[in-house]
Amino acid sequence: MVDAPRTHFSGGADALALISVAGEMQLPRTISVGGGTAKPTHFCYAQMYSALLGGTAGALTGVGIEVGFQDKMVGKEKKTELVVVAPAQGGPAEAAGITSGDVLLEIGGKSTAGMGLYDAAQLLQGPSGSECVLKVLSFATSQIVEFRLIRAAISLNPVSSLLCPTPDESAASGVGLIKLSTFNSNSAGKVREAIKELQGEGMKVLVLDVRNNGGGLFPAGVEIARMLMRAGVIVQIADQDGVRDIYEADNSAFASDLKVVMVVNKGTASASEVLAGALSDNNRATIVGELTFGKGLIQTIVPLSDGSAVVITVARYQTPSGTDINKIGIKPEIDLPVSTYPSNTTGLCKTLVNLDIAPKLFGTALDASITG
Secondary structure, eight states, rough: BBOOOOOOEEEESSEEESOOOSSSSSSOOOOOOOOOOOEEEEEEEEHHHHHHTGGGEEEEESOOOEEEEEEEEEETTEEEEEEEEOOTSSSHHHHTTOOOOOOEEEETTEEETOOOOHHHHHOOOOOOEEEEEEEEEEEEOOOOOEEEEOOOOEEEEOOOEEEEETTTSEEEEEEEEEEOBBBBTTTHHOOOOOOOOHHHTOOOOEEETTTTTOOOHHHHHHHHHHHSSSSEEEEEEEEETTTEEEEEOSSSSSSSSSSSEEETTOOOOOOHHHHHHHHTTOOOOOOSEEEEEEEOEEEEEEEEETSSSEEEEEEEETTTTTTTTTTOOOOSSSSOOOGGSSHHHHHHHHHTSSTHHHHHHHHHSSSBBBOO
């Protein structure tokens, strides 16, 4: 028996799950969970459903990876693989060297062939201090590697920021960097605070780093877009009958005149792709980096009286221009090998301001900023 209203989520299922449930905004309760191939309808056991909702508190225990399905052609046959969408910053998987695009072959000695995302989530999570053994096909080397990871509590701190130095590091420039690692209930507020603080320090160009941001809370992405866009469509929700919902800017932007550069890679997914698509299609940002993951299915979760739920795929995301995000992703305007750049704000700042194309990206913002 159904005893709660339907809850809308986007995607398939995150396995560590960098996930959090929608907050106070008057938008569908949506969350980024999966991509690639997803079953139209499946059953979610109570323990799995509880794990899915576990990211609300801003901390989780596990190995620190988000996974999704990816289709691969082997000869004339299509093979579905369980791949790493993004490692959690500071988590055991990232520390061990697991990266976006790596294929999970085994979890705890169990083959992932035919394994569902929720089953994978259950195997990847566990008590802090417990061991999780992963057999991985490396994206970078095409070699099979075994990782013995120790599960840990992972804090989901969504935002860090910095005013970048000038190329000669003699002073602070006018280039401000915000690294957004996930979309949880704190993300939009923290981004707002960071933008205002950097503006006060003399920021002229905002760099928004969403590398390895696998998504999370969909309304947070919409709210951040509304900070930077005064008008225009942010995202379209489409089903088999066409576009059924449109989310737009609401004239509440306080940074709509700020030049924006958005850094993306193959670990950029779902809500991050929604934000990138919105800013790109509305000419509000220059997208640089690598082709994003392509994760954009939307699911309705119907909670049941015993704590379990039924998950139904109902729609998908489209960018303002009508591009279907799922399995396609967002193509950057400028290709850069950003997955090789430092993950921390200080290192990324130094790398970006010294690029050959830095004058084109940042202009006079590379000069010393005026603070006070």
